[in-house]
Amino acid sequence: AAGVIQSPRHLIKEKRETATLKCYPIPRHDTVYWYQQGPGQDPQFLISFYEKMQSDKGSIPDRFSAQQFSDYHSELNMSSLELGDSALYFCASSLAGGSPKNIQYFGAGTRLSVL
Amino acid sequence: DAKTTQPPSMDCAEGRAANLPCNHSTISGNEYVYWYRQIHSQGPQYIIHGLKNNETNEMASLIITEDRKSSTLILPHATLRDTAVYYCIVRVEGAGGTSYGKLTFGQGTILTVHP
Numbered sequence: 197a198a199g200v201i202q203s204p205r206h207l208i209k210e211k212r213e214t215a216t217l218k219c220y221p222i223p224r225h226d227t228v229y230w231y232q233q234g235p236g237q238d239p240q241f242l243i244s245f246y247e248k249m250q251s252d253k254g255s256i257p258d259r260f261s262a263q264q265f266s267d268y269h270s271e272l273n274m275s276s277l278e279l280g281d282s283a284l285y286f287c288a289s290s291l292a293g294g295s296p297k298n299i300q301y302f303g304a305g306t307r308l309s310v311l
Numbered sequence: 312d313a314k315t316t317q318p319p320s321m322d323c324a325e326g327r328a329a330n331l332p333c334n335h336s337t338i339s340g341n342e343y344v345y346w347y348r349q350i351h352s353q354g355p356q357y358i359i360h361g362l363k364n365n366e367t368n369e370m371a372s373l374i375i376t377e378d379r380k381s382s383t384l385i386l387p388h389a390t391l392r393d394t395a396v397y398y399c400i401v402r403v404e405g406a407g408g409t410s411y412g413k414l415t416f417g418q419g420t421i422l423t424v425h426p
Contacts, residue, residue, distance in 0.1 A: 229413060238416040239355060252413055286354050290412070297404050298412050302354030
């Protein structure tokens with residue numbers, strides 16, 4: 197079965213650069229979630245989209261923005277990168293009205309290293 | 312979302328049942344208990360969820376106490392590949408278009424399965 201695809205898998209950037217992470221949800225899933233996992237920490241919710249509209253927002257820095265496109269894929273844009281942004285970034289997708297409802301399936305993640 | 316409490320670590324012998332407890336004494340009537348696991352830096356993986364009845368699937372069983380204040384995830388025949396961090400999360404089974412969809416990861420239990 198198709199899973200959540202994230203690209204790139206690894207990304208190395210310098211401080212103050214920008215980065216764009218992409219997420220392709222499971223086909224027919226209408227909801228996308230982004231999570232950040234710092235070294236030795238648990239995943240933390242950043243932001244979510246349902247039917248291309250932002251549905252919830254967590255502890256996402258103002259330097260980050262995200263959107264969900266008409267084909268339901270999502271992109272997380274990160275600007276003015278800081279050393280502390282080095283983390284694993286996971287995307288998850290779900291079918292809001294599915295049965296069972298809204299089970300989230302995660303991608304393999306993007307490992308961002310800011311030097 | 313209700314707070315959950317899990318032991319930080321547990322050990323289990325390969326082939327034996329692994330029983331992972333979770334306390335969620337402040338759970339609300341409309342909140343479900345979800346279990347996810349994360350195998351070393353991979354994306355979290357959905358295991359099982361339930362409201363009040365015991366649940367079983369191909370991966371595990373979930374036993375929820377009658378007062379719903381605690382639950383136990385059971386891996387009936389643990390293998391080395393079950394070594395992971397296991398997260399117990401309580402959440403309303405909300406649709407993706409709401410603010411209820413996100414997963415709030417707590418500390419989790421590091422399960423180590425040894426030969």
